[in-house]
Amino acid sequence: MATGRGKGTFPGGVHPAEGKAISESRAVEAVPPPKQVAILLSQHLGAPCQPLVAKRDKVQAGQMIGKSESFVSAPVHSPVNGTVKDIALQSHPVIGRVTAILIEADAEGNTPQTPVFNRFDHTFSPEPFAVETICGAVNDGGLVGMGGAGFPTRVKIEPNPAMIKEVLVINGCECEPFITCDYRLMIEGTWQVLAGIRLAAKAAGVEKIRIGIEDNKPLAIGAMTEAAATVKDIDIAVVPVKTKYPQGGERQLIRSVLGKTVPTGQIPPTIGVCVLNIATCAAIADAVVLSRPLTHRVTTVTGHAIAKPGNYYVAMGMSVADLLDHCGGLTAQVAKVLMGGPMMGFAIADLTTPLTKTSGAITVLTQDDVTKAKYEKQQTPCIRCGRCLTACPEGLNPTKIAHAVKFNRMDLAEQYYMSACIECGCCSFVCPANIELTGYIKTGKILVARAKKRMQA
Ligand code: SF4
Ligand code: SF4
Known part of the structure; x- marks a missing residue:
């Protein structure tokens, strides 16, 4: 059984x-089903959806209510039976305000939707x-x-003669704290996750x-290893890897598990690898075997200020405030x-922000957590210690990129491979001068993307 310490790093x-x-x-x-949901029309990389319903329309749980004709996109569905109250702008966790179907x-x-772990064995x-x-x-x-x-899963797994996939790497690291x-x-839905993995492997045509x-x-590791041992029609194995952040980064995981490097600026399929995470695999089994669209997911609600922290099966579109209330406030x-x-x-800042397909957790930090994590300590000048360079899993020079962004030299930031940054936060985490290096880099990437959009317009 593949338990014990992991060597991969x-x-x-x-x-x-x-x-x-x-x-x-x-x-x-x-x-339990929320009284109201806000389904954001942009919950994925790629083109936003267009609404398929109008104000005052009746909708059913599982009904598709938004889609796009673009190749890179994914439709959205209602998690409840109800009535469309409005189609309006709503807070998005990452990109400001986007159109949502309320x-x-x-x-x-409206009966509570539950996980279907026991439907698989x-x-x-x-x-x-x-x-x-x-x-x-x-x-x-x-x-x-x-x-x-x-990223839309269909685009990742479907056969593509230009990029043949040989290995499916499943990301079970969950390296992000909390x-x-x-x-x-993996523990409760082992067989469902394994079913999704096998379906994805078949679609992707991997060996x-x-x-x-x-x-x-x-x-x-024990549960997944035991389940994987029952599979005889494909080469499958669990690989324990070292506990280190960001072990769950696609490029880092490929290095740890396969010993291969994805060249800078390229994506895993260019070296024949497809990477999927655990929740996505469980959702594949739901969609393919039980025809259940992605309307719910498991979200961790955690932190030192939550009355009832835990792992909750929750409807997309429920607000953060309603979920925190359900967890005892x-x-x-x-x-x-x-x-x-x-x-x-x-x-x-806005707790009416709805949960999306990628909302794996709500983490509530107390002042004590924030102080301990040095988030709010005073910034001092760079002492050129080099710790950010050593910590960067992408081999970048975070201080040079941040400096270029600070002085609005995006051309220089690009020359230092700013776009290769995976925004993991390791450089900010180790910086003894408390310089928000990742913040500068994220800002720089947004500014470059906006400039490109302006040029295309
Ligand atoms: S956030 Fe910092 S450490 Fe992480 S990849 Fe970007 S530059 Fe490197
Ligand atoms: S870790 Fe901070 S202080 Fe050290 S070189 Fe990087 S930016 Fe400068």
């Missing part, structure tokens, strides 16, 4: 406090499902990478599957509410 990285004990032992619990749920007839076979059926269900179900990137939703899925899991999750003075974890999450 990558250059750079950091070891932040894990904070997972708050929620890791809490079983997934279904949240739905008022019917007072009667060791007898599952992908054999009856044709590649086109898998890709069609994944597309129509609105699946996107649920680990945070939000978050435990994928961990719970080999490797499941990378950090070695601080022995129960998940707040017990201490809150300094920050993050969509995501403390390394890569986004602070949100």
Whole structure:
């Protein structure tokens, strides 16, 4: 059995406090349907959806309510039976305000959706499902990478003669501190996750599957290893990897699990690799086998100020405020509410912000957490210690890029490979001068993207 310490690693990285004990032992619990949801029309990388419904229309749970004809996009669905109250701008966790379909749920007839872990077991076979059926269900179900990137899953897994995929790497690392939703899925929904992995492998046409899991999750390693041992029709193995942030970065995981490097500026399929995360695989099984579109997901609600932290099965479009209320509300003075974890999450000021397909966690930080994490310590000049260079998993020079952005020299920032930054936050984390290097780099990338858009217009 592939348990024990993981050897696989990558250059750079950091070891932040894990904070997972708050929620890791809490079983997934279904949240009752919210009274209202706001379904954002842009929850993915690619073209935003256009509404398929109008104000006052009645909608059913699971009904497609928005889609785009673009190749890179994913449709959205209603998680409840209800009535379209409005189509209006709404806070997005990352990109400001975007159009959303606001739905008022019917007072009667909305039963809580629950996970379907017990619908899968060791007898599952992908054999009856044709590649086109898998890709069609994944597309129509609105699946996107649920680990945070939000890239449409159909585009990732469907056959592409220009980029033949040989290996499917499954990201079971969940390296971001505090978050435990994928961990719970691997333990409670082992067979569902495995079914999704096998369906994705069939669609992608790979010969080999490797499941990378950090070695601080022995129960998940044990469960997935035992389940994988029942599969005889493809080369599949669990690979324990070192616990180190950002082990779950696509490029870092490929290095740790396969010993291969994805060249700078290129994507994993260029070296024959497709990477999917655990929640996405569970959603593939849901969509293909049970025809359930992506309307719910497991989200970790965590932090030292939550009355009932845990892992919740929650409707997309529910507001952060409603979810926090369901979790018993707040017990201490809150300094920050993050969509995501403390390394890569986004602070949100508007708690009416709805949950999206990529909302893996809500982390509530107290003033004490913030002070300990040195987020608000005073910035001092760079002392040229080089720690940010050593920590950067992409081998970049964060201080030079940040400096170029600060002085509005985007041409220089680009020459220092700013676009190769994966925004992991390691450089800011180690900087003894408290310089928000990642913040500068994120800003620089936004400015470059806007300038490109202006030139195209
Ligand atoms: S420069 Fe980017 S990739 Fe490198 S450590 Fe900083 S945030 Fe991470
Ligand atoms: S870690 Fe901070 S102080 Fe050290 S070289 Fe980088 S920017 Fe300068």
